[in-house]
Amino acid sequence: MTRTAEAPPVPAVCIAVWHDEMVLLVRRGREPNKDLWALPGGKVDPGETILEAAKRELFEETNLRAELHDIFHRKEIVGAGFHYQLHCLSAVNPAGELRAGDDASEARWYSPDDIATLQTVPGLTEILRRSRADSPPAP
Template identity: 45%
Template sequence: MSRPFPSVPVLSVSVLCHKDGSALLIKRGKPPYKDHWSLPGGKVEFGETLAEAAARELLEETELTAELDGPVEVFDSIQRDENGDILSHFVLAVFVAKNPSGTVMAGDDATAAEWVALKDLDGRITTPGTPARIRRLLSKLA
């Protein structure tokens, strides 16, 4: 089986940036989950801390900077093909970003970036578990 991704888990980060009852989502421009809405994030580079990777990915994909807390959650994202064979395996450390500054603009491999009200999360095609993760993590902050 040829595999488009590495045959080992890939360490990655996601950033839940929030303000005024909305969460910042990006539309993914590359597989896996191309054209799905997701939290900003990506792979951790060699020699980079998780927090450095989270700050870099937030800036690259949205043009925003923010205060980061975390990681607040770590989870596996495993994508399988129709036969059940593993296509990709990412281990994601999720950070929460508060007090964002800058003007949202999609960059890097994001094709769009938008503030989305919590009530509107379910109306979008998202990466698996994203709306529930956002609501769960934000409810812990309240």
């Protein structure tokens, strides 16, 4: 495995928000992976818990709030100049008016079948599969 990051790992979050069999994705507006579709998320700020970061990032990137569940998956992402320890949470019952913000250039709901037609970040399909196993059906 080739290592390219020169700094210690940075904790980060991603949130799989499900509603009516659709998942919320954002188009990344910045590197890494600019213009690829991904789950909302980002870095954990100093002094912030994983849950607090997930709530903040979801709102900053999508203008939505949701009922968050525990971490269902962890993944390390190492690339040219970055090393993230990604904590993935699932969420249901989104509330608010969807609007892209912060470093997301677009935010949309997609069915799992639609995702196959998108240019996505590496590993998104596996994370979504795991998130569905973690998310109980909404009432």
